Amino acid sequence: xxxxxxxxxxxxxxxxxxxxxxxxxxxxxxxxxxxxxxxxxxxxxxxxxxxxxxxxxxxxxxxxxxxxxxxxxxxxxxxxxxxxxxxxxxxxxxxxxxxxxxxxxxxxxxxxxxxxxxxxxxxxxxxxxxxxxxxxxxxxxxxxxxxxxxxxxxxxxxxxxxxxxxxxxxxxxxxxxxxxxxxxxxxxxxxxxxxxxxxxxxxxxxxxxxxxxxxxxxxxxxxxxxxxxxxxxxxxxxxxxxxxxxxxxxxxxxxxxxxxxxxxxxxxxxxxxxxxxxxxxxxxxxxxxxxxxxxxxxxxxxxxxxxxxxxxxxxxxxxxxxxxxxxxxxxxxxxxxxxxxxxxxxxxxxxxxxxxxxxxxxxxxxxxxxxxxxxxxxxxxxxxxxxxxxxxxxxxxxxxxxxxxxxxxxxxxxxxxxxxxxxxxxxxxxxxxxxxxxxxxxxxxxxxxxxxxxxxxxxxxxxxxxxxxxxxxxxxxxxxxxxxxxxxxxxxxxxxxxxxx
Numbered sequence: 001x002x003x004x005x006x007x008x009x010x011x012x013x014x015x016x017x018x019x020x021x022x023x024x025x026x027x028x029x030x031x032x033x034x035x036x037x038x039x040x041x042x043x044x045x046x047x048x049x050x051x052x053x054x055x056x057x058x059x060x061x062x063x064x065x066x067x068x069x070x071x072x073x074x075x076x077x078x079x080x081x082x083x084x085x086x087x088x089x090x091x092x093x094x095x096x097x098x099x100x101x102x103x104x105x106x107x108x109x110x111x112x113x114x115x116x117x118x119x120x121x122x123x124x125x126x127x128x129x130x131x132x133x134x135x136x137x138x139x140x141x142x143x144x145x146x147x148x149x150x151x152x153x154x155x156x157x158x159x160x161x162x163x164x165x166x167x168x169x170x171x172x173x174x175x176x177x178x179x180x181x182x183x184x185x186x187x188x189x190x191x192x193x194x195x196x197x198x199x200x201x202x203x204x205x206x207x208x209x210x211x212x213x214x215x216x217x218x219x220x221x222x223x224x225x226x227x228x229x230x231x232x233x234x235x236x237x238x239x240x241x242x243x244x245x246x247x248x249x250x251x252x253x254x255x256x257x258x259x260x261x262x263x264x265x266x267x268x269x270x271x272x273x274x275x276x277x278x279x280x281x282x283x284x285x286x287x288x289x290x291x292x293x294x295x296x297x298x299x300x301x302x303x304x305x306x307x308x309x310x311x312x313x314x315x316x317x318x319x320x321x322x323x324x325x326x327x328x329x330x331x332x333x334x335x336x337x338x339x340x341x342x343x344x345x346x347x348x349x350x351x352x353x354x355x356x357x358x359x360x361x362x363x364x365x366x367x368x369x370x371x372x373x374x375x376x377x378x379x380x381x382x383x384x385x386x387x388x389x390x391x392x393x394x395x396x397x398x399x400x401x402x403x404x405x406x407x408x409x410x411x412x413x414x415x416x417x418x419x420x421x422x423x424x425x426x427x428x429x430x431x432x433x434x435x436x437x438x439x440x441x442x443x444x445x446x447x448x449x450x451x452x453x454x455x456x457x458x459x460x461x462x463x464x465x466x467x468x469x470x471x472x473x474x475x476x477x478x479x480x481x482x483x484x485x486x487x488x489x490x491x492x493x494x495x496x497x498x499x500x501x
Contacts, residue, residue, distance in 0.1 A: 119191055119192055119193055119194045120192060120193045120194070120203055120204065120474050120475070120477060120478045120481075121193075121194050121196045121201060121202050121203045121204075122176060122193055122194065122195055122196065122202055122203065122204055122205075122206045122256075123195075123196055123197070123198070123199040123201075123202035123204075123205050123206065123246065124173075124176055124195055124205075124206040124208055125205070125206070125207055125208065125240075125241070125244070125246075126147050126148075127147065127207075127208055127209065127237075127240065128147055129147050130233065131208065131209045131210065131233060131236075131237060132169075132173060132208045132209065132210050133148070133149055133156050133210075135210050135213050135214055135217065135218075136156045136157065136158065136159075136210075136213070138156040148177055149177075151174060151177050151178060151181075152181060155174065155462065158170045158213075159213075161303075162216075162303070163213065163216055164301045164303055165300045165301055165303065165385045166212035166213075166216075166260040166261040166264070166280065166300065166301075167212070167213075167301050167460065168212075168258065168260050168278060168298050168301070168460070168469075168473065169208070169209070169210045169211065169212060169213065169258040169260065170210065170213070171301075171460045171461075171462060171464070171469070171470050172206075172258070172278075172470060172473065172474070173208045173210075174462045175193060175462070175463070175464050175470050175471075175474070176193060176195045176206065176208075177195070178462070178463050178464070179191055179193055179194050179195045180195050190464070190465060190466035190471065192464070192470075192471040192474040192475055192478075193471075193474045199245075199246045202254075203254070203478070203481050204254050204255070204256050204276070204477060204481065204484070205246045205247075205250075205254055205255045205256065206255075206256050207237070207241060207255055207256065207257045207258070207272075207275070208258075209233070209237050209257070209258060210258070211234075211258050211259050211260075211261065211264035211265045211268075212258070212259075212260050212261035212264045214229070214230045214233055214234075214264065215230055215261050215263050215264040216261065218230045218233075219263070231267055234265060234266075234267045234268040235267065235268075237268055237272075238268050238271045238272060241255070241272065242271070242272075250484075250488045250491075251274050251488070251491055252272060252274035252275045253274050253275065253276075253484050253487045253488045253491070254275075254276075254481075254484045254485075254488060255272070255274075255275035255276065256275065256276050256278065256477055257272055257275045257276065257277050257278070258277075258278050259277050259278065259279055260278060260279060260280050260298060260300075261280070262280060262281070262283060262284045262380070262381045263284070265277075269285070269289055269290070270289060273288070273289040273290070276294055276295055276296060276477065276480055276484065277290050277295045277296070278295070278296045278298050278473065278477075279295055279296070279297060279298070280297070280298065280300060280381070280383050281297065281381055281382045281383040281403075281404065281405050282295075282382075282403075282405055283380075283381035283382045283383070283403065284381060292405060293483065294480065294483060294484075294487075295480075296407075296473065296476045296477055296480065297405045297406065297407045297408075297409075297476075298407050298469075298473050298476075299388050299407045299457075299458045299469055300383070300384075300385040300387075300388045301385075301388070301460045301469075302385065302388040302389045302391070302392040302458065303361055303385060303389060304361060304364055304365040304368065304389045304392055304393060305365055305392070306392050306455070306459070307369055307392060307393050307394050310369075310394050310452065312369070312394065312448065313445075314372065314441040314444050314445060315441075317369075317370055317371055317372045317395075318348070318370060319348060319349070319350050319367065319370050319371040319372065320346075320348040320349060320371070320372055320373060320436060320437070321343070321346075321348070321349045321350070321351075321371065321372070321373045321374075321375060321398070321433070321436055322349075322350045322351075322367050322368055322370075322371035322373070322374045322375065322395065323339075323350065323351045323352075323374070323375035323377065324350065324351075324352055324353070324360075324363065324364055324367055325353070325379075325384075325386060326353065326379065327340050327353050335377055335378060335400060335423055335426065335427065336377050336378075336379065338427055339351070339375070339377065339400070339426065339427070339432070342427070342429065342430075342432070342433075343432070343433060346433055349433070350367060350371065351375075364389065365393065368389060368390060368393035368395045369393050369394075369395070371393075371395050372395070372396065372444055373395065373396045373397075373398050373419070373436055373439075374386070374389075374390035374393070374395040374396070374397055374398065375398050375400065376390060376397045376398065376399045376400070376401065377400045377401065378400065378401035378402070378403070378404070378423070382401045382402075382403040382404040382405070383401070383404055383405070387399065388458050391417075391451055391454070391455055391458055392455060392458070394448055394451045394452055394455070395451075396417065396418070396419060396444060396447045396448065396451065397417075397418045397419070398418075398419045398421060398432075398436065399414075399418055399419065399420050399421070400421050400422075400423055400426045400432075401423075402422060402423050407458075407472070407473075407476070408457060408472055408476060410476075410479065412454065412457070416446075416447065416450050417447050417450040417451045417454060418447075419436075419439070421435065456468055457469060457472050
């Protein structure tokens, strides 16, 4: 008897083979067509890469480089705070010439016309004088409709002495006012900032509160006061700023707030923290209030005189290592008195107590100019004005402060003109003095020359000049603008849904 199932089984087997062959051919054709599409679009993707370059350039501030035929190699960092020493040193060999010119935003030339770099556009609140120049005893003229002095006629004087250390609020505000002077009348043609009257046109919103001066002059309560004038003004400032439409629009993320003195803005900082602070360091701030991601570190104004026409040599500076200042400090400053006992008997080391009183600044000026290396040791806070006095004196700074943050370090390689030593190493017997003695004349001379090249970045003056401290601070703020925009835009993601709920 014939089995009737055989033909049916054969048909099934044939059908499976046909289906498998069809599937394989379809897959192969799909892959070939996909490869063809990728190949045909590759050139388009490459040609459109300039779009990304243009986008990135619009938010960058590359350093203009000088055309030089020979570049001296970086001396490197002989003792660095970080652990990845070799990795960091490999990335810093070209930074030397990058920082010799002020930061300029690249603008492409069109049709042979050279365009000017786009300056930072700043909207400044018209705060009453009690927040700024009124703290300098300036008063507007009667019937005057402006809260600002006429800087073309006379500029309010800022007090000297140690007040000058944290005077950035004065210089930045004066520079903003000066940006409105017509170019034909302006003493300086170099501008890094422009004041705008419409906040919608601004990159940042500037809060002109002289917080450091307010702390220095008015932090103590009077005989019949429950709160100091400093506390009252901070409270009024918070109420004013947070009520403005500009603050509500961004949540304060595009606001620039001055708090350079470590003790300034003690009350207001926890309420205005979404803004970008301009600080001397982060020593007295929790990381959620101030951090390197959103804030700007600005230099102190040095109190010693600048060393013009410095013709020093390694041999003409008889003091090897110099320190003069407060030796016994609280917090992280314990290292000062420990180093004092380690170094006080070294014959070519000057390590003594000093202050600004009784000719202290004059003595410090003479001492630093006679020294090869100047100690910058952590005190109550990680930073001090001593670093910038050393730079102005062309005395190679030796920084012993593990938590220090340095101004403009995203564009300046400090290892080319500073020596960094970890605190734990500096406190080892003879480690520091033997290390400094190992630095020879050739290496010291390279660092001394570099100090003379970068010193202008730390000079405060009015009117500001190209590449000085005022313009460097504005350019540092400008480099924060993309982050401000990012944070502001991210905060708006759920705005509509939150309104509905």
